Amino acid sequence: MYLLQKAFQSLSKESFLTLYKSYVRPQLEYASVVWCPFLQKDIELLERAQRRATKTVASLHNLPYFQRLQELALCTLSERRSRNDLVWTFKILKGYLGVDLSPLFNINNDERLRGHSLKLRHNQYKSKIRENFLSNRVFTAWNALPANTINSHSINTFKAKLH
Structure with missing residues (x-):
């Protein structure tokens, strides 16, 4: 960002x-x-970089951070990370990667559950680090998605339905 400001x-x-x-x-x-x-x-450190970068637009310099994001049609980095997690989960479970990474996730095959057919089962973990693996991090948000979003036929359709 420093080099862009200089240029x-x-x-x-x-x-x-x-x-x-x-x-x-x-x-x-x-x-x-x-x-x-x-x-x-760590989350604040990354967000601070975006906060500082959005101040470089002269017309938005004096606005609060969330208002600057709104004016620029950006979202917070943590929101983008959550969205990216969901997109990667979709790619893994639908087989778009060319490599079978589906063992990362435990699909809940219980037919009594409501919602879509790709409900994830929460993995057990003993460490704080394991708690933050993709399969555990995305569990709640993935299971809350509607069936028509999960059953999208392409990655771009899935991304469009996320918003």
Whole structure:
């Protein structure tokens, strides 16, 4: 972000979004499915980087953080990490990766459950680190999704139905 600020004296919303989405946000979200911060200090550290970056738009500098996000049509990084977790879970369970990673998840085959057919069973864990694996982290949000979202025929359709 420092280099972008040095290269551009002032940024419009459109140019900021293009530069931010191309150069900065990928760095902040790199491998978030594998390494998802669970300590509050790590979450705040990442969010602080986005908070600082959104202040570079001159017309939004004095607005509160969430209002800046609204003006730029961005969401918090933790919301994006949760959405990415759901997208990767969809890719894994539907076999879009070309590698069978479905053993990461335990499908609950109990037919008495309401909702979609790919309900996940909560894995047991003994450590705090295991609690934050993708399969345990995504459990509640995945099971709460409606059946028409889970039964999407493509990744893009699934992403569109998430919002």
